[in-house]
Amino acid sequence: MDLSKLAPGxxxxxxxxxxxxxxxxxxxxxxVETNSFEELNNTTYAGDSVEAAKKGIEKYLLNGSCxxxxxxITGEKAMGENDFLVExxxxxxxxxxxxxxxxxxxxxxxxxxDKWVVDNAKKFDRDKDNxxxxxxxxxxxxxxxxxxxxxxxxxxxxxxxxxxxxxxKMTESEWGAFIPSRLVVDAYQRYVEAYKEANVIKxxxxxxxxxxxxxxxxxxxxxxxxxxxxxxxxxxxxxxxxEAHRVEKLVSKVKDLNKxxxxxxxxxxxxxx
Numbered sequence: 001m002d003l004s005k006l007a008p009g010x011x012x013x014x015x016x017x018x019x020x021x022x023x024x025x026x027x028x029x030x031x032v033e034t035n036s037f038e039e040l041n042n043t044t045y046a047g048d049s050v051e052a053a054k055k056g057i058e059k060y061l062l063n064g065s066c067x068x069x070x071x072x073i074t075g076e077k078a079m080g081e082n083d084f085l086v087e088x089x090x091x092x093x094x095x096x097x098x099x100x101x102x103x104x105x106x107x108x109x110x111x112x113x114d115k116w117v118v119d120n121a122k123k124f125d126r127d128k129d130n131x132x133x134x135x136x137x138x139x140x141x142x143x144x145x146x147x148x149x150x151x152x153x154x155x156x157x158x159x160x161x162x163x164x165x166x167x168x169k170m171t172e173s174e175w176g177a178f179i180p181s182r183l184v185v186d187a188y189q190r191y192v193e194a195y196k197e198a199n200v201i202k203x204x205x206x207x208x209x210x211x212x213x214x215x216x217x218x219x220x221x222x223x224x225x226x227x228x229x230x231x232x233x234x235x236x237x238x239x240x241x242x243e244a245h246r247v248e249k250l251v252s253k254v255k256d257l258n259k260x261x262x263x264x265x266x267x268x269x270x271x272x273x
Contacts, residue, residue, distance in 0.1 A: 007075030056108030142195035145257030
């Protein structure tokens with residue numbers, strides 16, 4: 001299997017077949033090789049995330065100065081479209097270091113995640129009989145942990161690869177996971193620390209209070225930002241997430257997902273010091 005023969009968007013679809021559909025690598029590769037991007041999207045539903053990754057690169061890494069052709073994503077060139085591919089030195093000229101590039105990548109991932117939260121209000125109670133195990137996915141990027149963020153990174157990574165900036169690798173097995181590079185992990189931790197500072201989260205009580213009011217402060221959760229026709233789901237989600245026992249679960253989950261940044265003392269422990 002030679003992924004370099006595939007358009008980056010189709011590589012992302014291949015990753016989705018492994019991670020979301022649990023396919024074997026050979027079967028996933030054969031499916032990607034013989035189906036169009038749109039046909040694959042009927043199975044993976046990953047197209048919106050791939051498109052969001054493309055737009056994020058244009059916005060944050062290319063400063064809106066140029067666009068990536070759709071053929072870069074789909075491998076299917078439209079009539080009159082050239083083979084334009086941004087040279088890696090365009091990124092080099094825009095940023096002083098790989099650190100800055102990785103910081104921009106986290107911003108892109110946050111926008112991909114925000115879009116998912118906005119579009120998937122109806123999924124808020126899908127695990128109500130299983131300890132709400134995925135409810136944390138509706139929290140902001142800084143609270144969901146790097147492993148969850150990496151699920152969106154797999155859509156961005158193939159495009160970054162052809163631009164000369166690898167950001168991690170996929171474990172090519174059924175139900176595989178994308179493993180971010182150390183530079184991306186470090187950038188995520190910087191993002192989390194900046195979020196904590198901006199929201200004055202210093203103690204466990206601060207975190208609990210922040211999550212208790214998250215539907216009021218996180219734009220992606222606000223009912224007014226819900227897509228037309230999905231407002232009722234957004235309203236139900238807000239009420240559901242605000243229930244005290246669920247706030248408690250979410251606080252515990254956030255601390256578990258990012259032990260390094262959310263190993264917080266309680267106010268009583270802090271006052272003793």
